[in-house]
Amino acid sequence: MIDLSKCSAASPLVHTVEADPGVFWSKESHVAIDAPPDYDTNPDPAATWPSQDLRTGLCGVVSPRVIALPDGGFRMYYSQILPRPGFPAGANDYDNASTRIMSAWSQDGRAWVPEPGVRLSPQEGGAGEFRVVSSEVVPIGDGQRLRMYFECCEGSQAVTNTIRSATSSDGLKWIMDPGVRVESPGHNYASPRIVFLDDGQCRMYLFDRGLGIISLLSHDGLEFHQEPGLRIAQDGPYDSLCAFAPEIVRVAGAGYVMYYAGYSQVSESSASRADILRAVSADGLTWKKEAEPVIAPGPGGWDAAKASEMCLIRLPGALNESAGYRMFYEACDGTASNARGVWRIAAAYS
Numbered sequence: 001m002i003d004l005s006k007c008s009a010a011s012p013l014v015h016t017v018e019a020d021p022g023v024f025w026s027k028e029s030h031v032a033i034d035a036p037p038d039y040d041t042n043p044d045p046a047a048t049w050p051s052q053d054l055r056t057g058l059c060g061v062v063s064p065r066v067i068a069l070p071d072g073g074f075r076m077y078y079s080q081i082l083p084r085p086g087f088p089a090g091a092n093d094y095d096n097a098s099t100r101i102m103s104a105w106s107q108d109g110r111a112w113v114p115e116p117g118v119r120l121s122p123q124e125g126g127a128g129e130f131r132v133v134s135s136e137v138v139p140i141g142d143g144q145r146l147r148m149y150f151e152c153c154e155g156s157q158a159v160t161n162t163i164r165s166a167t168s169s170d171g172l173k174w175i176m177d178p179g180v181r182v183e184s185p186g187h188n189y190a191s192p193r194i195v196f197l198d199d200g201q202c203r204m205y206l207f208d209r210g211l212g213i214i215s216l217l218s219h220d221g222l223e224f225h226q227e228p229g230l231r232i233a234q235d236g237p238y239d240s241l242c243a244f245a246p247e248i249v250r251v252a253g254a255g256y257v258m259y260y261a262g263y264s265q266v267s268e269s270s271a272s273r274a275d276i277l278r279a280v281s282a283d284g285l286t287w288k289k290e291a292e293p294v295i296a297p298g299p300g301g302w303d304a305a306k307a308s309e310m311c312l313i314r315l316p317g318a319l320n321e322s323a324g325y326r327m328f329y330e331a332c333d334g335t336a337s338n339a340r341g342v343w344r345i346a347a348a349y350s
Helices: 090-096
Strands: 058-068 075-083 098-106 131-140 143-152 162-168 188-198 202-208 212-217 244-253 254-264 272-281 306-314 325-332 343-349
Touching: 058 131, 058 244, 075 131, 075 343, 143 188, 143 306, 162 188, 188 244, 202 244, 202 325, 212 244, 244 306, 254 306, 272 325
Parallel strands: 058 306, 058 343, 098 131, 272 306
Antiparallel strands: 058 075, 075 098, 131 143, 143 162, 188 202, 202 212, 244 254, 254 272, 306 325, 325 343
């Protein structure tokens, strides 16, 4: 969670809340951001469409990240999945799809309006015709500028990729930082998340595909060094295939709370499922997992097959111990083969 209405500087305050968001979440009946319909595979960034238009998973929207703006309102960054030339299956063939980073604005955190323009195209981000995904937007220094960290993938999820970054003074127009933030031969990284520490450093939590969630430290937000060990291992009943995309809040006087996405497979013959899971920590390094998901897929609806990568906001006016929260998460309806289908951004509240 990045709350610039509370503090616009690169400070632990942007993640700090007074009340634990908890384990009980109620799904909302509306979609926050819908996928483009099948007939619009090259959509205008500000387009909206009727909910009844045909969608089979050619296009999708995933990886929501919301910042509370200093002067009120919210901006959501998300990745829009589109077919890549020569690969008409689009999001249903994700490894061969293309994605770009978009944004939407909301006054109340409920109704969202897509903003004109593309925040970052795959070409601008260094991914060619492939994918820039999982944008994490945080303040730099005193908050005069923002930095976006993102996954840059020039091929399938099996190939080596990188975490790169860009900066902006308004949150809309982004300029690439020189170099690469994280890269290692043979590793595929995803879903970078930043937490600011009391000593002035920042910690990046990062999915290392095949292993789980790792962490890295940086003094300047540009050069990162990996810390020993795993933060979250892929060793539970709900995250045996994949543990990734952590959303972390610091509860005042009570340590850290993490929500993260876990993939698992019920049986050898079944497709994978995705749940939203939770863990707690006193120091941000050693985490204890909760036994059960906080959001499970289905039954039916937007997330009939998968409930995955998420983010949190405090509801407007919720500033004390009775604070309420809204969670945005990527949801797949399972209407295509192998439990894929239409990916949308859904919501729940606590």
